[in-house]
Amino acid sequence: MPKKSDLVSESASRLRLMAFDVDGVLTNGDLYFTPNGDEIKVFSSLDGHGLKMLKEAGVEIAIITGRKSEMVAKRAANLGITHLFQGVEDKRAVMRDLRSQLDLSADHCGYMGDDVVDLPILRACGFSATVADGHDFVKEHVDYIARKGGGAGAVREVCDFILTAQGKLAAMHNVYLTA
Structure with a gap:
């Protein structure tokens, strides 16, 4: 029987x-x-940079958030993220619509959230993650808990984990060693 970590990587x-x-x-x-x-x-x-690498590796990136902020729109534009959804009350419904638009099954989609309001979308995806300082109840219901906190490298850690699971991280890092 595979270890849980093997199933999460899969x-x-x-x-x-x-x-x-x-x-x-x-x-x-x-x-x-x-x-x-x-x-x-x-x-x-x-x-x-983790988000840019994930996108470069062929993974679509989306931001789905309950609050609305011009700063988030600017950050998304800076990173080339076109799937931006702000002021969202039902994140799971937005994910369902985006999955349909991109013709993806739930198994091909993931979400990273930190609080109990994120549980419906976290549980509707094939891969779920939270930050080290996320709510304890959320940690009980996700696949991956980052060692780092929100805004402090947790997203990069998850991006690196995904890229490693897809066998792409080493090659992406090697580009920086051959310069």
Whole structure:
């Protein structure tokens, strides 16, 4: 019988779409506002490069988040992410529609979230992940728990895990060693 880790790697190896929450996953979850009411978000450049590598390897990237922020739209544009869904109440329905649009089964889709509101979409995907500082109840129901926290390299860790499961990470790293 395969180990659970082998089954998780197998699930990650099938991914053709990986979606991410923002607050608590792509950021540390803290909400910063200026005196004028403008929102400020801090994103990890390590996470950003992981997302670019995943996309380069042929995995579609999506952001599906409950909040709406111009900063998220700018970050998505900067990373070339075209599947951006903000202000979403039913993330599972958005994933179902995106799966249909891309002609993918649930087994080919993954999501990374951090709180209980993410459980419906996490449980509707073939691969699910959370951050080290995610809610304890969420950790009980996902395939992969990152060692790092939200906004602090957890997304990169998951991207590297997926790329390793797909047998692509070593070749992508080797490009930087042959320069």
